[in-house]
Amino acid sequence: MSESWTYREGVAPDPDLSLIGYDVEATDGKVGPVDEESNVAGDSYLVVDTGLWIFGKKAVVPAAAVTRVDPEENKIYLSRTKEEIKNAPEFDEETYKDPAYRQKIGDYYGRFSYAP
Incomplete structure (x- = not known):
């Protein structure tokens, strides 16, 4: 796996916190709620x-995009x-x-910068 599957430093959620049901926001608006997560x-x-x-x-959104x-x-x-x-596999x-x-x-999302 690549760095795509690792949360950025200082961003990783509390391991005891479930993100299921959280609303996900892209840079240009709401995407939808979290249905499943892996930490x-x-x-x-x-x-x-x-x-x-x-x-x-x-x-599927890799952790590095958060x-x-x-x-x-x-x-x-x-x-x-x-x-x-929308254009992801x-x-x-x-x-x-x-x-x-x-x-x-990982290859698809890795084409883009992970800069905030």
């Missing part, structure tokens, strides 16, 4: 339900636009945990 070291990600915005879809977690507002902020998330319920799919996601 495994070097393999951290969010599965975001984009159903309000892209009907019936989900997206710029801030706000537990008071129940929000997660990303360094990605809605368009970048298609979410597949059957394969999203497979190394080959995760490599495609």
Whole structure:
């Protein structure tokens, strides 16, 4: 796995805090709520339900795209636009945990700077 799957320094959420249900905000607006999360070291990600915005879809977002977690507002902020998330490799319920799919996601998001 690449650095895509690791939270930035100072951004990692409290390990006892569940992010499920938190609203995810791209740089240009709301993406949707967190449906699933992984906080495994070097393999951290969010599965975001984009159903309000892209009907019936989900997206895997690597931890490095997270710029801030706000537990008071129940929000997660990303360094990605809605368009970048929309254009990511298609979410597949059957394969999203497979190394080959995760490599495609990491490669896709790795093309963009992780600067805030």
